[in-house]
Amino acid sequence: MSIMTITGKHKEENWGISSSAYQIEGGWNADGKGPSIWDTFTQTTDSIPDSANGNVACDSYNRLNEDLYMLRALRVKSYRFSLSWSRIFPDGTRKSLNQKGVDYYNRLIDGLIAYNIEPMVTLYHWDLPEALQKVSGWENAAMIDIFNDYCDFCFATFGDRVKFWITINQPQTIAWSGYGLGNMPPNVVDPGYRPYIVAHNLIKAHAKAYHTYDDKYRQVQGGLISIALNADWFEPADVNVVREVVTADRAMQFQLGWFAHPIFKNGDYPDALKWQVGNKSEIQGLPQSRLPSFTEEEKNFIKGTADVFCVNHYTTRVVSYLTAELQPHSYEWDRDLRETDEPDSPTTAIPNQKAVAWGLRRLLNWIKEEYGDPEIYITENGAAVEWDDFERVMFYKAYIDEALKAYDLDGVRLQGYTATAFMDSFEWLHGYKFLFGLHHVDFTNPDRPRTPKYGLSQSQTHPPSTHTHILFSNSIAVYFTPQTVCEQLNK
Ligand code: NOJ
Numbered sequence: 001m002s003i004m005t006i007t008g009k010h011k012e013e014n015w016g017i018s019s020s021a022y023q024i025e026g027g028w029n030a031d032g033k034g035p036s037i038w039d040t041f042t043q044t045t046d047s048i049p050d051s052a053n054g055n056v057a058c059d060s061y062n063r064l065n066e067d068l069y070m071l072r073a074l075r076v077k078s079y080r081f082s083l084s085w086s087r088i089f090p091d092g093t094r095k096s097l098n099q100k101g102v103d104y105y106n107r108l109i110d111g112l113i114a115y116n117i118e119p120m121v122t123l124y125h126w127d128l129p130e131a132l133q134k135v136s137g138w139e140n141a142a143m144i145d146i147f148n149d150y151c152d153f154c155f156a157t158f159g160d161r162v163k164f165w166i167t168i169n170q171p172q173t174i175a176w177s178g179y180g181l182g183n184m185p186p187n188v189v190d191p192g193y194r195p196y197i198v199a200h201n202l203i204k205a206h207a208k209a210y211h212t213y214d215d216k217y218r219q220v221q222g223g224l225i226s227i228a229l230n231a232d233w234f235e236p237a238d239v240n241v242v243r244e245v246v247t248a249d250r251a252m253q254f255q256l257g258w259f260a261h262p263i264f265k266n267g268d269y270p271d272a273l274k275w276q277v278g279n280k281s282e283i284q285g286l287p288q289s290r291l292p293s294f295t296e297e298e299k300n301f302i303k304g305t306a307d308v309f310c311v312n313h314y315t316t317r318v319v320s321y322l323t324a325e326l327q328p329h330s331y332e333w334d335r336d337l338r339e340t341d342e343p344d345s346p347t348t349a350i351p352n353q354k355a356v357a358w359g360l361r362r363l364l365n366w367i368k369e370e371y372g373d374p375e376i377y378i379t380e381n382g383a384a385v386e387w388d389d390f391e392r393v394m395f396y397k398a399y400i401d402e403a404l405k406a407y408d409l410d411g412v413r414l415q416g417y418t419a420t421a422f423m424d425s426f427e428w429l430h431g432y433k434f435l436f437g438l439h440h441v442d443f444t445n446p447d448r449p450r451t452p453k454y455g456l457s458q459s460q461t462h463p464p465s466t467h468t469h470i471l472f473s474n475s476i477a478v479y480f481t482p483q484t485v486c487e488q489l490n491k
Helices: 003-009 037-044 064-074 099-114 143-158 171-179 194-221 242-266 271-283 296-302 357-370 389-408 466-473 482-490
Strands: 014-018 078-082 118-124 164-169 224-230 233-236 309-312 316-321 337-341 376-380 414-420 439-441 450-452
Touching: 014 118, 014 376, 064 099, 064 450, 078 164, 078 414, 099 118, 099 143, 118 143, 143 194, 164 171, 164 194, 171 194, 171 224, 171 242, 194 224, 194 242, 194 296, 224 242, 224 376, 233 242, 233 357, 242 271, 242 296, 242 309, 242 316, 242 337, 242 357, 309 357, 316 357, 357 376, 357 389, 389 414
Parallel strands: 014 078, 014 414, 078 118, 118 164, 164 224, 224 309, 233 316, 309 376, 376 414
Antiparallel strands: 316 337, 439 450
């Protein structure tokens, strides 16, 4: 395989890098921005290491030109970032419009276009306006229209330049961590009920925003719209035991299928989910399933509401069958399985997130089979590593290699790859302890200086690393020895 054929085949591919508003912007109350649930949570909790928060973070709100310069230097084709809803609508609704917030995003989008970088915009990446939480947030079905109006405004305002929209980032995390475990805001601990209710509302909210784009904007603006779903790969503990294979499939359905099945298949939840939760609910003596159901009209409305498949992927877990306890009622127990680490793979800094590159290839093939061969974008992939950026380079090298095997050898219609993250950022519950950035940020310095890590270094004497080569040339260095990469670059 030569670099020319690979480059040629992949020339339409979208190599990019990602961030999200709360993780990098700071300026938590600047120029009229309203508080989000993450502002409230981080400013009042002690559960995050060093009581960290995103008040300043990377200060990207005030360092836009630096960010643009770095993106340009990276020569990425796309930049995935999110809009802070409460920077645009401080109380979550249109009547509170904050023009300065809109101006910030206009400057960012214009800057990207000027550098030929495609903006990939996430409308909602977890930072719900606090004012909307006061009316029960995603538990409240009224959020479907409220979210739709916010999206409508964003399509109208930015859609002349933004051609890639992602409605919601990782709804499974929102539903489970926010309303089941309750370790993320809004910190509702209710593992058996509310995650299902919240997911139901999130799916409908996504579908409604999709239809708004489709009905009002697509024809003129010509963009595409999807949702970013998180998916681990769940490997059966023993592939020769049917029950274990079925169990692993069930794990996939509970995490990814919960959202992907309604949106990409038939407007309804996967059978595994309906059966498990329905059955458990019955044994638990409940009058009806804890999993809500969609009407036929809703199913038709939800089905097919994504133009491409966007997936965030970080790790692989090994699963085996378990007859789970009936109490407490819990989404986790509803699955009837046990998860463990993949034993033979290297660790990353985050416990339970081992680097299992082969899992990505299996995941991509599973998506291809399960959802009818959709076009797929990997919208997040990356690792937090303890000290040495060399490990991060190896992570990318291995994962991108597996993604390319899925593309080249298995025929998966992979259209894009987004590395996480653009720079070290506020890592949610980990604060600034575990960092995913390709750029180091000095969080002790008020100027928040950014420095490219080893993976981005360009030296005359040493070959460029995997990050640099892949992101710079939109081609594939991973099949090559450092020497051949150098030869190619010197041509
Ligand atoms: C997924 C989230 O979408 C992103 O914001 C975060 O940085 C990564 N996970 C890494 O934890």
